[in-house]
Amino acid sequence: MCIFCKIIEGEIPSTTIYEDDVVKCILDLSQAGVGHTLVIPKKHYANVLEIDSDTFGYAMKIAQKIAKALKKTFNCDGVNILNNCGEAAGQTVFHLHIHVIPRFFNDTVDVKWVDNSSKFDPKNFEELKNKIVANL
Ligand code: 5GP
Numbered sequence: 001m002c003i004f005c006k007i008i009e010g011e012i013p014s015t016t017i018y019e020d021d022v023v024k025c026i027l028d029l030s031q032a033g034v035g036h037t038l039v040i041p042k043k044h045y046a047n048v049l050e051i052d053s054d055t056f057g058y059a060m061k062i063a064q065k066i067a068k069a070l071k072k073t074f075n076c077d078g079v080n081i082l083n084n085c086g087e088a089a090g091q092t093v094f095h096l097h098i099h100v101i102p103r104f105f106n107d108t109v110d111v112k113w114v115d116n117s118s119k120f121d122p123k124n125f126e127e128l129k130n131k132i133v134a135n136l
């Protein structure tokens, strides 16, 4: 059983913010920012590519609910709602979860990426778009 399945079963202790039949929301041990919460579907799905859209949609709805609660609790300047899908994207626990992280100006959370706009010619976007659209 994976670590989050064990948490959901209560075999590993966690601090639960919210729970219903579909999801369990717990405080992340690493607390990237104070209040950092994980929204975890109770059923095991490895990642966002495997989960059905209804369950994922529901988990995102709960992530929004948590984001609003964090805003109210900490009066943060912003909130990141994010998912790491796959090892290359930074996923370390392979049971899908959504991070909800309170953000403040000048905090230590780092979810930035490099601006590559100077390396890409928007003239090529049409071709790029067509490749993606073919797989929708
Ligand atoms: P990922 O890197 O897969 O997107 O995120 C995994 C997250 O799970 C990390 O932020 C890590 O701190 C958190 N985590 C790992 N093990 C545990 C645990 O046993 N309890 C809790 N509450 N969080 C955990």
Ligand code: ZN
Residues within 6 Å of the ligand: 001, 002, 003, 004, 005, 006, 043, 044, 045, 094, 095
């Ligand atoms: Zn699991």
